[in-house]
Amino acid sequence: MKDYLLDPEAREFRATTREFLQRELAPRSDAIENRQDWAAVKAVVQALGKAHYLTLMFPDLYRGSLSTPGLVHAVILSEEAAAINYAFETTIATAISCAYPLHRYALPDIRAHYLDGIIGGSEIGAICVTEPNVGSDSAGMQTRITFDDTRNEWVINGFKRYISNASVADTYIVYGISNPAVTAQKGMSAVVVPKDTPGIRFPRNYTFMGRRGCIVGEVEFQDCRVPANHLLGRRDEGFRIMLGMFNFERIILGGSGLGQARAAFDIATTHAQRRNSFGQKLGCKQLIWDRVAEMSWRIDAAELLTYKAALLYDAGALSAKELMKPASMAKLVATETALFCADATVQILGGDGLTKEYGRAEQIYRDARALTIVGGTSEMVKYLIASTDMPSIKPNL
Ligand SMILES: Cc1cc2nc3c(=O)[nH]c(=O)nc-3n(C[C@H](O)[C@H](O)[C@H](O)COP(=O)(O)OP(=O)(O)OC[C@H]3O[C@@H](n4cnc5c(N)ncnc54)[C@H](O)[C@@H]3O)c2cc1C
Numbered sequence: 001m002k003d004y005l006l007d008p009e010a011r012e013f014r015a016t017t018r019e020f021l022q023r024e025l026a027p028r029s030d031a032i033e034n035r036q037d038w039a040a041v042k043a044v045v046q047a048l049g050k051a052h053y054l055t056l057m058f059p060d061l062y063r064g065s066l067s068t069p070g071l072v073h074a075v076i077l078s079e080e081a082a083a084i085n086y087a088f089e090t091t092i093a094t095a096i097s098c099a100y101p102l103h104r105y106a107l108p109d110i111r112a113h114y115l116d117g118i119i120g121g122s123e124i125g126a127i128c129v130t131e132p133n134v135g136s137d138s139a140g141m142q143t144r145i146t147f148d149d150t151r152n153e154w155v156i157n158g159f160k161r162y163i164s165n166a167s168v169a170d171t172y173i174v175y176g177i178s179n180p181a182v183t184a185q186k187g188m189s190a191v192v193v194p195k196d197t198p199g200i201r202f203p204r205n206y207t208f209m210g211r212r213g214c215i216v217g218e219v220e221f222q223d224c225r226v227p228a229n230h231l232l233g234r235r236d237e238g239f240r241i242m243l244g245m246f247n248f249e250r251i252i253l254g255g256s257g258l259g260q261a262r263a264a265f266d267i268a269t270t271h272a273q274r275r276n277s278f279g280q281k282l283g284c285k286q287l288i289w290d291r292v293a294e295m296s297w298r299i300d301a302a303e304l305l306t307y308k309a310a311l312l313y314d315a316g317a318l319s320a321k322e323l324m325k326p327a328s329m330a331k332l333v334a335t336e337t338a339l340f341c342a343d344a345t346v347q348i349l350g351g352d353g354l355t356k357e358y359g360r361a362e363q364i365y366r367d368a369r370a371l372t373i374v375g376g377t378s379e380m381v382k383y384l385i386a387s388t389d390m391p392s393i394k395p396n397l
Helices: 008-024 026-035 038-050 071-084 086-105 108-120 238-274 286-315 320-354 361-372 378-389
Strands: 125-128 144-148 153-164 171-177 188-194 216-227
Touching: 008 026, 008 038, 008 071, 026 038, 026 086, 038 086, 038 108, 071 086, 071 238, 071 286, 086 108, 086 125, 086 153, 086 171, 086 188, 086 238, 086 361, 108 171, 108 188, 125 153, 144 171, 153 171, 153 188, 171 238, 188 216, 188 238, 238 286, 238 320, 238 361, 286 320, 320 361, 320 378
Parallel strands: 125 171
Antiparallel strands: 144 153, 153 216, 171 188
């Protein structure tokens, strides 16, 4: 890790974060992967909260030792955590993404009530966008958020699926249509729903090929009511809030991809320098060099794009619309790099790459597969990049 773009304080932060995670996360990683031990996940989240890691991207709330905390540091945290255990990292990345709209758009008393627990590590957050009939096409969502004037409450009806931290989260940010008479861009709202609200149900959790230990499930809302002050931002402003949240989430996902790619690369290069084949080290073979070199340049490219996007975010000079392209490029390149490196590593290890007996290559291969799907698929973020480059035409979705 060369950290080309980072200042000495951020490099020092990486070193202390790595030590912290080696102490708190690494010893619990097997329990998370093999037993899906939620208590182990929760213990590390609490430790991170106590050590001020979950306020890194909210400088006004941060009480740690960094002089200028920001998204750059949150990405370093993501990268270092994903290198050890991606399932754990998705749990905190989701909680941080839930904290983002709360911090930015909630009324002061609501913000204090729901945000403090999440950034303190005692509570967990979740984001509810995806539905059975709507994934990439989030504007087509069917969940309804209507205002009941008689009781001064928002009423939520809908069904969300593939929700990370479903049932274990304490707080849910829910997106839904508040004005069906106009487009979703103009008629979507976002509300905060606490877990104990009557009408919220968690029908089931999914079993995925990877990310074991991160709970992902369904969330159903049946006449679920929250007070008027639980609206985020203004009425019908939800789509704009969601786009800003996706920028933030996609830059964090750049860190997730980098962490997984780097973990795979370390396994592959160690193996290629140890294993003998045809009387030489495996790494002496040109076909292996070629793979190693390609992993290496892809990781560097992903690193540059991810930290460029995080630095741009922290500089605060770009609008959410302007940030969409750098955030999308970071997510695209880092997650595709993780997939490439996970696959190449299994190939370089041969049979050893397919079994749990010789290390984590097979786990990374299963875990990394989700990266190009979650938080906007590779196809969708390519659309966002190209639509910025060709503003006069609308790509045919
Ligand atoms: C492990 C996991 C965790 C998740 N966590 C959350 C969460 O916390 N909160 C949440 O709201 N959601 C979450 N999701 C949902 C995730 O964001 C969606 O899976 C993702 O947006 C894709 O939606 P979809 O699965 O419905 O696929 P679809 O939208 O049905 O797409 C299927 C395929 O078709 C492609 N495609 C679709 N439209 C086009 C087009 N016009 N042109 C070209 N290709 C196209 C897509 O790129 C994809 O490859 C999670 C998903 C997973 C797997």
